Amino acid sequence: MKQLRTKAKLSSWLVTISTVFVLVLLMLTSPAAAQRKMIQIKGSDTMVNLVQILAEEYMAKKPAAAIAVLGGGSGTGITAIINGTCDLANHSREWKQKELDLAYEKGVRPRIFAIAVDALSIVVNDRNPIESLTMAQVGSIFHGEIKNWKILGGTDQKISLYGRQSNSGTYSFLQEHVLNNKNYSQDVKEMNGNAQIIEAVSQDPAGIGYVGVGYLYDEKGEVRKGIKVLKIKKDEKAAEYSPLDKEAVYSAKYPISRPLYQCTNGKPSAAVADFIRFELSPEGQAIVEKEGFFKIGKELMELNEKNLR
Amino acid sequence: MGTVKKKGLLGDLKENLIQKVFQTSGLLAIIVLLGIFALLLYNSIPAFREVSLKEFLTSTRWDPTSPERPGYGLLSMLASTVMVTIGALLIAFPVGVAVAAYLSDVASPRAREIIKPVVELLAAIPSVVVGFIGITLVGPLIARIFNLSHGLTALNGSLLLAVMALPTIISISEDSLNAVPVSFVEASLALGANRWQTLVRVKIPAAISGIIASLMLGMGRAIGETMTVLMATGNARAFPHGFLQSVRTLTATIAIELGEVPYYTTHYYALFAIGLVLFIMTFCVNLAADIILEKQKRNLQ
Secondary structure, eight states, X not given: OHHHHHHHHHHHHHHHHHHHHHHHHHHXXXXXXXXXXXXXXXXXXXXXXXXXXHHHHHHHHOTTOOEEEEEEOHHHHHHHHHHTOOSEEEESSOOOHHHHHHHHHTTOOXXXXXXXEEEOEEEEETTOOOOEEEHHHHHHHHHTSOOBGGGGTSOSOBOXXXXXXXTOHHHHHHHHHXXXXXXXXXXXXXXXXXXXXXXXXXXXXXXXXXXXXXXXXXXXXXXXXXXXXXXXXXXXXXXXXXXXXXXXXXXXXXXXXXXXXXXXXXXXXXXXXXHHHHHHSHHHHHHHHHTTOBOOOHHHHHHHHHHHO | OHHHHHHHHHHHHHHHHHHHHHHHHHHHHHHHHHHHHHHHHHHHGGGGGTSOHHHXXXXXXXXXXXXXXXXXXXXXHHHHHHHHHHHHHHHHXXXXXXXXXXXXXXXXXXXXXXXXXXXXXXTTSOHHXXXXXXXXXXXXXXXXXXXXXXXXXXXXXXXXXXXXXXXXXXXXXXXXXXXXXXXXXXXXXXXXXXHHHIIIIIIHHHTXXXXXXXXXXXXXXXXXXXXXXXXXXXXXXXXXXXXXXXXXXXXXXXXXXXXTSOTTSHHHHHHHHXXXXXXXXXXXXXXXXXXXXXHHHHHHO
């Protein structure tokens, strides 16, 4: 009996030791260790396509560079910088105070770069007769106060809301700047990214959703089929502007535009800094425009320069 | 003599060792189960420092990132999960039992040979593929039939989960129908009952606990399913009032939010609390199914 018990103990030890061994092995072979030179970029879903294309162009020019771009949402990117699991985070909203506190607590010093400007676009189905809305109306719709298109002059149909999940920078940005920090309606269907919202709204005649301007265009640079991009008025009296109108966005007449950011922990390494310089170069900014987003202005560029040094 | 003894000792040792290995693997399963429960419990408790248990269980508002006031109510999601699951079983159970009865009593051996593997193959479809079918095929169909603007509804989730629960229901129901002793059937036929009467009045009642267990196991499958409902039901947080509304289940909530939640916050712990609720639900359902199955085995013996 005693012998049996020692054997049982021995085998349980064996199990423990082999488990630890396997875990250590896994850690040693994890991608982080194997590909130390790979620049890991993570975050905003709005920015993932843009940064992917920037990275591809950059890698075509510098074959030695290796960059991996992942989405997941701005919150995911910022969390990754705080936890040290990526080199560069994409985020389409600013850092929250809570996140900054957490970062400082962990010794992380975020340095922020604006690489493009986005015009947050409100889209409806192309069968919807509505052409424009005021900021307040958009807010009321997503807050859940306006529930029927009829109130806005459309057909008698319940508004079908599409939005992003709470880790999205676009979700936070709209909540802060258009809903004035009020809650989203509980009826918002939470989609897993900009592309899904476009897809859903193009099929739903009563649908409304919000996406980054880059997602409005297809591969040929034309506005996607099945959706209509609404013109937005700052208030009742203001003129209406479309996010498709470059002039209006650059002159800040289109009321819901925002910078798209990247951030590093502390001064960026030489490799990362070189990539950021490429993004900010006229060549990089031309790609930004080609992808439907907007170039950054002088003030933000100066800030970037300061943070690169 | 000496060599024989030595061999015997070695054989003993080998047998002992093998026994131990199996014993450890058995124990490991229990340890893992207990470990998961402990982990969930340990990570759930801190949530209730800021959220009252009453709010968690009775409020319908789940909005942890709200700038106005965070809400941690579970009820809408719980109701959504229950609704989608019950809907799935309402569809899958009658169909499943009918198929099982057909396979065990009516089908020719050749038909059985074809249908059985096909049913089992149904279980092999990845849930993400089922979800995709829900988005592209079933959802739009629902929208057209019920004249809705979109088909991302609870009904969509129920239909898809019904398909996913079918293999479990069919194979376990069929097993328990086959386990009914031949003497029962023979006695019934000898008394002049026809095959239909024998099936409905003798075989199914004799196998009823196994059939109910299949229902429970199908339910366990449906409650825990994540990817399909995440893709197909629209994920709106509002309390469900009908099958033609978008709903967000417990599993979908965890899948959506756990990836990006800042660690060690109330929101993070609250997600674990949802996990604990799910664990308890599936555990009870599976346990009940096991007890019923065991009972049937004993009754038929």
